[in-house]
Amino acid sequence: MKALKEVGASGISVTVKSPRCGVRNGGVGLADLRTGRQAVGNEHSRIASNTKTWTATVVLQLVGEGRIELDGTVDDYLPGLVRTGPYDGREITVRQLLQHTSGLPDYLSAPYWEDLDAHRWEHMEPLQTVKQALALPPPDDRTPDGFSYSNTNYNLAGLIVTKVTGRGIGTEIEERIIKRLGLRDTYWPGDRTTLPKPDMRGYVDRDGTLADRTEWNTSGADASGALISTGADATAFWTALMTGKLLGPAQLAEMKRTVPDSFPGERYGLGVERYERAPGFVTWGHSGHMESGHKFRNAVTDDGRRAVTLLIGSETFDSDKVDSIIGDLIRDLR
Secondary structure, three states, X not given: OOOHHHOOOOEEEEEEEEOOOEEEEEEEEEEEOOOOEEXXXXXXXXXXXXXXXXXXXXXXXXXXXXXXXXXXXXXXXXXXXXXXXXXXXXXXXXXXXXXXOOOOOOHHHOHHHXXXXXXXXXXXXHHHHHHHHHOOOOOOOOOXXXXXXXXXXXXXXXXXXXXXXXXXXXXXXXXXXXXXXXXXXXEOOOOOOOOOOOEOOOEXXXXXXXXXXXXXXXXXXXXXXXXXXXXXXXXXXXXXXXXXXXXXXXXXXXXXXXXXXXXXXXXXXXXXXXXXXXXXXXXXXXXXXXXXXXXXXXXXXXXXXXXXXXXXOEOOOOHHHHHHHHHHHHHHOO
């Protein structure tokens, strides 16, 4: 906690799970700069791209039920949707969507999103974001294994879930994960722009000043990043995932099959990031960054017995220092 005070974030909600002590919550800095309210560890926050792991879990549950094929194509479920220029849904598999190896660009690269504040209050359907992406050229940062991180992949995966189940991805996450695990502080916001109380206020850098952007319509993020949660609930989800309570052994093994991602030494599975923090010491997680300023960092050991979850209230902080602190902490938990 002392080390986290030095990373330059406005406030951090901290949840730690250890074999001996169970789940402990704490906070660093301020959850609200205007009122001076301290961060104490029970704050609600946008978990942004950590949502992708929840989405991938639903897809893999449907794989286990025989309703989706990992190596089935986008066109098998959404015929004719992806047939634009270099993009052909007959050549893109569900696995490639979940692993960011589809070759589809990120819809957030579209000119429409250059001024994020201009669209802060707008409703956006996931289908609209996919169509925005299909008008863009292919990403130029693909790795030799084809990895290129794209939110479009997950909004497409969410549309496949809707086609297969008849229900939106938010409803499927609520029924299959939130209710199943008894999570009381995790929400699919829809068009709701506010966070439940107590909230971690979100701050973005505007001309060198931290501006509060907590209230935001994140409907466009959909399956790629819309969820709201707390550190305790997110930790409970990741613990359940790693210990096989949400997926069968075959599906969890598929989730953990990785390719190198864009950062040296890191790998990406099906909605999970793999970090080898020391030789032979592997942790899993998924970072997140929302336009409201909220950021998310976490790490869970392969057996689910140790976990660190951080909900961060500002987009400006020393990210390398945070990653180092997480690595040291989860290594030393007993």
